[in-house]
Amino acid sequence: xxxxxxxxxxxxxxxxxxxxxxxxxxxxxxxxxxxxxxxxxxxxxxxxxxxxxxxxxxxxxxxxxxxxxxxxxxxxxxxxxxxxxxxxxxxxxxxxxxxxxxxxxxxxxxxxxx
Amino acid sequence: xxxxxxxxxxxxxxxxxxxxxxxxxxxxxxxxxxxxxxxxxxxxxxxxxxxxxxxxxxxxxxxxxxxxxxxxxxxxxxxxxxxxxxxxxxxxxxxxxxxxxxxxxxxxxxx
Numbered sequence: 001x002x003x004x005x006x007x008x009x010x011x012x013x014x015x016x017x018x019x020x021x022x023x024x025x026x027x028x029x030x031x032x033x034x035x036x037x038x039x040x041x042x043x044x045x046x047x048x049x050x051x052x053x054x055x056x057x058x059x060x061x062x063x064x065x066x067x068x069x070x071x072x073x074x075x076x077x078x079x080x081x082x083x084x085x086x087x088x089x090x091x092x093x094x095x096x097x098x099x100x101x102x103x104x105x106x107x108x109x110x111x112x113x114x
Numbered sequence: 115x116x117x118x119x120x121x122x123x124x125x126x127x128x129x130x131x132x133x134x135x136x137x138x139x140x141x142x143x144x145x146x147x148x149x150x151x152x153x154x155x156x157x158x159x160x161x162x163x164x165x166x167x168x169x170x171x172x173x174x175x176x177x178x179x180x181x182x183x184x185x186x187x188x189x190x191x192x193x194x195x196x197x198x199x200x201x202x203x204x205x206x207x208x209x210x211x212x213x214x215x216x217x218x219x220x221x222x223x224x225x
Contacts (some may be wrong), residue, residue: 034212043120043203043215044158091156095213103213105150107157 002097003027013084014114021079021109029074030096035067036101038046038091050077050094069095084113120204120216127194127223135219136191137178137204145206147187148178148213151190152201161189161202194223 003026004012013019023033031052036044050067065084066088068080077096081088089112097103121136139145149161149171162171167182176191187204204216 008185016158032211036213037213041218041220043217046212049210049212097211102160102163103207103211105158 004093004094004104004106006023006109008109009107010110010112012112012114015085016083018080018082019084019111020095021081021092021098021111023077023079023106025075025096025104028096031074032076033071033077033094033096034081035069035077036093036095038108040091044093047079052077053074081111084111086113089113118204118214118216121219124220124222127207129196129223131223131225133185133189133191133194133198133221135204135221137187137189137216138185139187139204139206140165141183143209144182145208147178147207149176149187149189150184150203150205150206150215152203152218156203157223159204162216194221196223196225199223 005024007022018052033050035047037047039042046059047062050069050071052074058064066082071077090112091108095103095105095107117140119138125147147177148163150158151161162173163171164171164180170179178187178189181205198220201220203218205213206215
């Protein structure tokens with residue numbers, strides 16, 4: 001099946017710094033990718049829809065100025081957590097697909113903000 | 115709405131026991147329904163899916179039937195194995211291809 005990669009797989013940063021997470025579709029092109037967040041022992045929550053060449057669409061309650069999304073090409077979307085705080089510590093997951101039927105999820109990025 | 119309600123865990127079963135994990139969804143239109151599995155330390159993997167009413171998704175011995183009348187998509191397996199220990203997520207996909215997940219059910223199968 002199609003492959004989605006994320007980098008880095010884990011990152012530890014100091015409070016107040018910014019962290020960029022990359023999501024790549026390795027063997028397909030994705031005009032749309034999605035970013036999710038998973039807290040420990042909880043479900044994935046959709047954060048935003050990343051659209052290639054245009055602005056991302058954010059879910060209600062997600063701060064767009066804090067979670068900057070850029071989808072510069074058909075194979076790359078980035079999520080930047082700006083001025084990270086400990087409460088931003090979470091597991092961030094992206095997904096992309098080749099059509100309406102199937103989405104492929106990345107392995108996730110674990111962020112720990114100290 | 116886009117909610118998915120999933121049976122809470124954790125669930126602990128003996129090997130070869132029968133498994134049911136309940137899942138219901140809000141009935142706005144006819145969404146595609148999915149079960150994803152997350153093994154320890156790994157990302158989400160698609161387990162099975164159904165795209166219209168009365169469809170049955172199946173994979174690796176797991177089954178789920180899309181029931182429009184009860185807005186349900188319960189996951190079943192007749193005989194679980196230790197290797198089935200994982201967290202299982204029910205999800206619906208809306209027309210924009212966004213996924214909305216249930217809270218996840220942790221399954222532990224003991225020998």
